[in-house]
Amino acid sequence: MAHARTPRRRIALIPAAIATSLVLTPLPAAFAAPSATAVISEAYGGGGNSSATLTRDFVELANRSTTAYPLDGYSVQYLPAAASASSAWQVTPLTGALAPGGSYLVAEAAGSGGTTALPTADATGTISMAAASGTVALVSGTTALTCKTAADCTGDRRVVDLLGYGTAVVREGTAAPAASNTTAVARAASLADTDDNSADFTAAAPAAVNSAGETASGGDGGGPTGPTEPGAFRIHDVQGTTRLSPLAGQKVTGLPGIVTGVRTSGSKGYWIQDPAPDADPRTSEGVFVYTGSAAPTVAVGDSVLVSGKVSEYYPSSTAQSVTELSSPAVTVLSSGNALPAAVTLDASSIPAEYTPAAADGGSIESLALNPTTYALDFYESLEGERVQVDNARVVGATTAYGEVWVTAKPGENPSVRGGTVYGSYDQPNTGRVKVMSLDPANPVPTANVGDTLAGTTTGPLDYDTYGGYNLQATAVGTLTSGGITREVTKKQRRDELAVATYNVQNLDPGDSDAKFARLAEGVAVNLSSPDIVALEEIQDNNGATDDGTVAADQTIVKFTDAIVAAGGPRYDWRSINPVNDQDGGEPGGNIRQVFLFNPKRVSFTDRAGGDSTTAVAAVKTKHGVRLSVSPGRIDPTNDAAWADSRKPLAGEFRFQGESVFVIANHFASKGGDQPMTSRYQPPVRSSETKRVLQAAEVHDFTAQLLAADKNAKVVVLGDLNDYEFSNTDAILTNGGVLTDLLTTLPADERYTYVYEGNSQTLDHILTSPALDDVDYDVVHLNAEFADQASDHDPQIVRIDVKNCGKHRK
Known part of the structure; x- marks a missing residue:
């Protein structure tokens, strides 16, 4: 399979330090239980006021849990600090969800002052919040609250979290400190929720962060706005001795370091490193400074003092985090300094x-x-x-x-x-x-x-x-140069049946002639024109256009024509069109397996009735075993195994008077598995569950063929999307029904694919016991090269069909 790749997107900039202990202050029974999920992390009512930098008020939410928190149908609500009988809660509806450990920004009313806009808000309202005092609530529902006392509001089951600051009457425990035109009230770095606002919140400079991790600063702050003296912390204090910063969510001032690298595209920013490290090998002396959409103004070798908010950025929901500084302000003390040793x-x-x-x-x-x-x-x-x-x-x-x-x-x-x-x-x-x-x-x-x-x-x-x-x-x-070249396998002998498998990576008529030519050369030259080729990822006639088209005859004819042009034979072909949009792969592409075969060397046994939903069966006869339909699909309506996945294609061939059964496969991809570097260890390989079911289907069908004829000659091949040491492979080979030919190679040759620097196996050829005289080869012509026709290497087995079985006792 081709592992999908999208540009880096900042999905969560997170104040996510984990408290090692939490002492809960006893609270009256009327108070709601502390939230373990969504909380109010910051509130600012001075936006657009005199001396304010930000142009509008905001409320920021955070998710303390490791799973997404849905916000559809929720709201943020505001009540004045000294609510009268006529005071009413004002409501801003929310949509979407809070990412695990993520932030969510609700923009409120704008004033006439300020110079800096908020980052793109996740929700927008028009509430004009008081700068010094007020009450903010996160509410399950969009109907305005009616409570006016602390006991009534904290006892309302719709209230998920409540913040009263300044002189607010409605609050949890004691109110948080008063804010101002230049300060917000922000929850502590640990996001602890003790249901006592004064214990959970402090007054600090506003630092709005949206769900994309963007901040209001956008730049690196340069010039006179930066610090002029080193602060209390060093980089090793920020990094700490675990993967999470003990200062996450807090603002640090005057962090000293030497600029060691500058990134001006993608995730813009720069790295600084302290040239005076501590003695603890666990604490890094370097940290990334994220400048948002603005290009950094510092240069490698600058000695700087940086102030900013310590954050944990998670590139994905299961990745580890990057400890970094956001919304930075920087002072360059000198330039051209020697860099710390690498x-x-x-x-x-x-x-x-x-x-x-x-x-x-x-x-x-x-x-x-x-x-x-x-x-x-x-x-x-x-x-x-x-x-x-x-x-x-x-x-x-x-x-x-x-x-x-x-x-x-x-x-x-x-x-x-x-x-x-x-x-x-x-x-x-x-x-x-x-x-x-x-x-x-x-x-x-x-x-x-x-x-x-x-x-x-x-x-x-x-x-x-x-x-x-x-x-x-x-x-x-x-x-x-290391000098590797594209391999060419040897030609099969006249009495050898050559069977190959090749994932041609979403091939459709809209692909360039050059791609068709390269793939065709791989078949005609590098694979030396096999007798049978099982192709994976042949798309329908208009590729990814999702208009109901399922036929792929134009794709296959264009490819077989290209093989002839490359010096190969005129292949005939067999396949079964899938039900539209039911076999996974690129949406609208309707990928499927296809058999190519050289009619001058091998014949295909056609038996009518095979279609996208009819299951092929093994039929015992007095002459051995045959397929009920040919070509046919294995148990295609078994959704547990095959929903949104390619169904195996079985075909019956004849070579020099012998029947050979070939089963072409393309098992479910590895999409959704946690990466090797996941913060969850050991990582969960969730996709394997489906491949295990698929392997059992193919194993059991092969076993049925062998039960009808123990000498049945069966070749199972294709992109199995799993390793030779996986459970998938173990199930296919269970009981000696099949042998994975890859395991017959030396360990340093067992690979068909290269991913993240690992030469690994996704593609396989397996054979039944009767096929005991074979010559197997992985033909390396794609995966190791920067210039690829496909990301997979094909492989081939040459079978001495007449002599097979003579070596068995």
């Missing part, structure tokens, strides 16, 4: 064990880092710091996003062609590092697996959801 990433510094585990797959965020034992802890302890790799071998080719994967451990599970082989869940290869260039004028070179970035590649260590920790290079090594 930490060398190599086999001696990176631990072999990957990650600690949390109880029941929970979050590891609060665990103290152990950088000498676990690789993920080691990388986290260097988050934001300068690191370097020397003479780094490329293990994942340069992508369209300007990223290349290298290994800092050249001896770690090397592949035969220079990559790093992924061979088990508990050995995910700790030396893999993604490299990107911070200089748009000097991107990373176009590199293939096995090449080397000679010399030193150095820069700050960052984290994102696409592979985890990555080196943001300020200097990139010089490319040295």
